[in-house]
Amino acid sequence: MVDLIAEKLRTDLLAVFDDPAYRPPVLPSVAMDVMTVAERDDADVDEIVRLLERDQMLAATVLRLVSTPLYAGRTPIRSLKAAVIRLGVRVIRDVVFEAAIARGVFRTGEYSDTLALVARHSTVTAYITRMVCRRAAVDADLSFICGLLHDVGFAGLLLAVKHVEGSAAPSLAMLWPHVDHLHERASCLLVESWGLPRDVIEVVGHHHHLHTGMTARIAASVRLADHLTEYFDCSIVGPKVDGERLPGDHIDAFDLETAAAELGLDDAAVKHILADAERTIPEIAIM
Ligand SMILES: [Fe+2]
Ligand SMILES: [Fe+2]
Secondary structure, three states: OHHHHHHHHHHHHHHHHHOOOOOOOOOOHHHHHHHHHHHOOOOOHHHHHHHHHOOHHHHHHHHHHHOOHHHHOOOOOOOHHHHHHHHOHHHHHHHHHHHHHHHHOOOOOOOHHHHHHHHHHHHHHHHHHHHHHHHOOOOOOOHHHHHHHOOHHHHHHHHHHHHHHOOOOOOHHHHHHHHHHHHHHHHHHHHHHOOOOHHHHHHHHOOOOOOOHHHHHHHHHHHHHHHHHHHHOOOOOOOEEOOEEOOOOOOOHHHHHHHHHHHOOOHHHHHHHHHHHHHHHHHOOOO
């Protein structure tokens, strides 16, 4: 009987994404518009600023993020225009995504502690992915966004639970194994629904699987970063049951070794990345 309930829960959770009445979490439209402009070689500063000014709340979050020591350096950044000039269009696009996801998806609701954990894990993974790419010379323009969105399915599923079950939300302990099992697929469905580029959908939608071809190095960077979040106490774990936390978002040792090999990183190089991260992670604003 318990198995039948569990099976139904699992089917319902994924089916919800196909239900026309279900509204997936929205990505503020400015984020996609900024992404489109950033793709162009002739992207211009004023155009990005005008887009950001359309969404004052998002613009305020972007300004707050770029004012942290992580981006501002010694001289504080005081305007959106100064931020775009100093950091460049593509870094600003990443910051806009960070702000957009924090506001549009990881908002609090039911299961808010877990959503906050997923938000922290996602942000930290994004920054470490950027560091991994730098060390491994991976030319992956969209790597930060892949890191940021890889586990967005956890949030999508937890936000969908209410829709499935009406007002009585099931306990997280009961949900957790299903949410964990389905999160990769749900991440894929969400980034597809937002119309993100094919490479992002590939990497995010199969981040627990090995990649070959064009996306192999970017997927390996996300996987390594995903694992390194553990050193900052930012892994995704489930609720406590009988005093023990349920595991989640597991990456096995073989996948990790394969990722490091794909990137040509030995233990010493991984230690350097960890040292980079130790300097940076405390500066991250949205936690
Ligand atoms: Fe993860
Ligand atoms: Fe994951």
